[in-house]
Amino acid sequence: MAVRAVRQAGGRATVALRCVVAALVDAEGHRSAEEIVGVVAGEYPDISESTVYRTLERLEELDIAYHVHLGHGPSQWHLAGWRSHQHLICHKCGGVIEVAPGLFEPLSHELETRYGFLADVGHFAVSGTCMRCAAVGGTGAHPAG
Amino acid sequence: MAVRAVRQAGGRATVALRCVVAALVDAEGHRSAEEIVGVVAGEYPDISESTVYRTLERLEELDIAYHVHLGHGPSQWHLAGWRSHQHLICHKCGGVIEVAPGLFEPLSHELETRYGFLADVGHFAVSGTCMRCAAVGGTGAHPAG
């Protein structure tokens, strides 16, 4: 359990920490820090915004939680187990498509082979135009240059 | 020239617009909005921050300039012609590696075939650990899940 890992690392299993972890477990996917603040505040109104941010930071250092950038909005947080997928985000409708991680493996492998770069391909979403929006309003894709 | 395209679209070729375009041309790559504000202010101190932001937005609508997200900082702007490369950003040292766009083509093709998604792979950088940082401090790569 996450709480145990925190204690093993010399951290303290406070109410706030349990609350944030619970909010992430409950999310079954990703949630923005703002949403987590809201969920936590629903149960414990005394837990402040800054504590939630500091707790998330703490969890990330311990590899218990991560954040990803899905678009121009706030970053999204999730537990480590939920990392095994990538996101496509449509810049027209804002829709998010989750894709299997296997699709990105050839790219990761190429980047490692050619540049020695260990890619964390899920950290940023791939921007573009989804099928529906492409059908409606032209390609919407940016020209190559 | 960019100014002509603006006029053709019914826009006006103001001093501010010329200045912002010049700053982008001069950049020979990408520059943050903040930097552009600084460059423009160096020549025309009267041109305000908000005008620069509004001008960049205008240029993006006309497909003259684009912005990309290289990391957690502010977005980076460049002229359309500079789009033909992708970025790898090291989350340890913050270094940026530019890679040829060809590497991403198989992925783009797969996304289009399988999901009908027209990817704009350059809009977000690929996060990860560069060779040097990996050699120094372990992998640094996030576990798959």
Place this chain on the structure above:
DNA sequence: TTCGATGCAAATGTTTTGCAGGACC
């Protein structure tokens, strides 16, 4: 008992907006 964690409030940094006036075509 100690040092990490917290609450509050204020600051941060980037970007957006309202509105009245000015400039471009």
Place this chain on the structure above:
DNA sequence: GGTCCTGCAAAACATTTGCATCGAA
């Protein structure tokens, strides 16, 4: 001359920080 663009200032938004206090181990 119409309306698109601009300057100023203030707001919006997500996140961070300082500092005194509290509490888990």
